[in-house]
Amino acid sequence: MKESYLHWMWENKVFSSRFFKTIQGQEVEILDFGTFNHSYQGPDFQNASLRLEECILHGQIEVHVSSSDWLAHGHEGDIRYSNIILHVVWEHDLDVNHPLSQIPTIELSEYAIANQPSLPQDKYGLACVGLNQLSSYPWPVNYKWNLIVQNYFKKAQHYLWHKRPDTIQVLYEMLGAAMGSKVNQHAFVRLCKEVPFVLVNGLPANQTQFLYMTKSGLSEGNKSSYFEYKGLLPSGHPKKRLEQFAKLIQQLDFVKLMSRDWAYRLNCLDELSELSTAIKDRLLFDALVPFYVMRMAGQKQVDKHQNSLCQQLFMRKLSGQNSFTKALKKQGVEMNTYLDEFFWKAKYQRDCAKLKCLTCPIHQITKEVNESEKDYSSFYTNFTPCE
Numbered sequence: 001m002k003e004s005y006l007h008w009m010w011e012n013k014v015f016s017s018r019f020f021k022t023i024q025g026q027e028v029e030i031l032d033f034g035t036f037n038h039s040y041q042g043p044d045f046q047n048a049s050l051r052l053e054e055c056i057l058h059g060q061i062e063v064h065v066s067s068s069d070w071l072a073h074g075h076e077g078d079i080r081y082s083n084i085i086l087h088v089v090w091e092h093d094l095d096v097n098h099p100l101s102q103i104p105t106i107e108l109s110e111y112a113i114a115n116q117p118s119l120p121q122d123k124y125g126l127a128c129v130g131l132n133q134l135s136s137y138p139w140p141v142n143y144k145w146n147l148i149v150q151n152y153f154k155k156a157q158h159y160l161w162h163k164r165p166d167t168i169q170v171l172y173e174m175l176g177a178a179m180g181s182k183v184n185q186h187a188f189v190r191l192c193k194e195v196p197f198v199l200v201n202g203l204p205a206n207q208t209q210f211l212y213m214t215k216s217g218l219s220e221g222n223k224s225s226y227f228e229y230k231g232l233l234p235s236g237h238p239k240k241r242l243e244q245f246a247k248l249i250q251q252l253d254f255v256k257l258m259s260r261d262w263a264y265r266l267n268c269l270d271e272l273s274e275l276s277t278a279i280k281d282r283l284l285f286d287a288l289v290p291f292y293v294m295r296m297a298g299q300k301q302v303d304k305h306q307n308s309l310c311q312q313l314f315m316r317k318l319s320g321q322n323s324f325t326k327a328l329k330k331q332g333v334e335m336n337t338y339l340d341e342f343f344w345k346a347k348y349q350r351d352c353a354k355l356k357c358l359t360c361p362i363h364q365i366t367k368e369v370n371e372s373e374k375d376y377s378s379f380y381t382n383f384t385p386c387e
Contacts, residue, residue: 059085151346178286209246
């Protein structure tokens with residue numbers, strides 16, 4: 001249990017009623033849940049109002065996982081906490097005769113569990129499902145697309161790729177980042193900038209590999225490389241990946257990749273026998289697809305055929321599992337297609353990494369789940385679920 005999750009519950013009022021009962025047996029009606037104190041100095045919620053029996057109280061509300069946290073956090077004797085009208089806890093673990101127990105206190109655990117709706121069709125078993133009371137759970141396909149496209153745009157903005165005129169160099173760096181995976185993606189991008197595409201274009205693969213090895217510091221006897229290799233399997237070692245990347249650059253036709261010919265984009269990867277299916281899929285979904293989405297952002301008209309092909313790609317079955325998909329599967333989340341994987345990755349980055357959940361180890365929690373920060377529907381208006 002995380003206190004930040006209790007803050008979220010109280011701020012978003014995920015309760016079927018405003019009526020509670022304190023541990024002292026008093027009836028409480030919450031008139032105003034208050035405003036969350038983002039400064040994290042002083043009580044958690046300001047300007048709250050409630051009806052306690054026949055009295056109307058205005059003041060502050062403090063939220064804790066356990067009642068004893070009041071003492072552990074040093075609130076006892078702190079003048080900032082002298083106007084607390086309600087203590088909200090997940091568990092009351094103090095003796096009823098303790099002086100702190102005289103503060104009106106409610107236990108949220110009872111109301112959260114009682115408030116959780118019955119969802120017999122629910123297969124996910126995530127704590128956030130019941131607490132959010134999703135009327136359209138599981139999430140619609142359009143919501144999934146919106147979140148995936150948003151995530152792609154954020155990635156583009158992070159690297160400022162969308163503002164650069166050298167589009168071939170941009171794609172070159174994106175392919176490098178995909179080849180480097182999570183451990184060495186930034187090292188690959190740096191290398192691609194130090195050894196730009198115009199320098200290796202048309203060179204044999206062995207000469208390109210020599211340039212990469214020399215510039216990156218991975219050549220024999222050089223121990224000053226900015227690549228990480230400790231803990232990696234032999235297949236993921238930077239030297240092996242640079243060899244594969246050099247062959248990839250030598251075989252790809254970047255002029256055709258700039259076009260809208262999705263058939264070439266797929267076939268060019270399938271012909272690379274040196275690469276595993278997992279690497280090919282990573283190049284496709286982490287480089288070619290986001291590059292396509294970024295380019296579509298600057299076009300007034302959307303190509304229906306190209307969008308349909310792009311959508312079908314995400315309906316493909318996963319070629320393998322990683323630690324993220326394995327963790328989701330342990331929670332009972334269906335992870336069958338790339339649409340499932342990339343939706344949950346985008347959702348985790350936007351929501352789950354910021355807030356903490358009740359029991360889910362990967363923090364599956366979302367706020368305003370069926371609303372998007374920005375509408376990108378114009379870029380995938382013609383995407384429809386595959387039959």
